[in-house]
Amino acid sequence: MTRALAAALLLAAASCAATHRNASAPEDAGSVVGVYRVTLEEEGRSARHARLLLWAQPPDRLHADLSAPVGGVRFSLDAGDGRICLVDTREGVAYVGQAGEPAIRVVAGVDLTVAEAVAALLYGTAAGDLTVAREGAPPGDLPARLHVARGARAMTLERIKTERAAPSRPLGTGVPPETLAVRPLSELSATVSEGDGS
DSSP states (O other), rough: OOOHHHHHHHOOOOOOOOOOOTTTOOOOSOOOEEEEEEEEEEETEEEEEEEEEEEEEETTTTEEEEOOOOSEEEEEEEEETTEEEEEETTTTTTEEEETTOOOOHHHHHSSSOHHHHHHHHOOOOOTOOEEEEEEETTTTOOSEEEOOOOOOOOEEEEEEEEEEEESSSSOSSSOOOOEEEEEGGOOOOHHHHTTOOO
């Protein structure tokens, strides 16, 4: 993955199209994105830390860029309209599929559907055996802190900052970047599907 592509993904992550703006934002103000310190934990393994840029809109629009402690974006996930696109920047490949397919674990460390992730992030809603603790923001806004757990896996987000991003590339569409090779989401390697965010 080239530095140029990583930079392009960062630029895309920091920008939301006008058609997907946060409803509370002024029409020309851009969308709210959050930058978080993320801790991924699994029973019997030491915690891993990373940086996560997030944008979400109910019921199932989500954009998340996972960056390793050193280096640029490692994985970029974009979902909306029933589609998921997960870019593996190391391979320079966009994996695409339907919203029910596994992909969230790659950036969240926890098995979640896109809709579950958005509901937990914006409203603190937990489904089934999912545990959610949300703090520091009214419903519909990005939280100051979020902890989600399912089974032996857990993720904690601590917000570093929020900012308004200028429109550039539409987010929350599940459409892959035109410049990347595209493969089915089912072809994610075992390492990626296990949530390797390094």
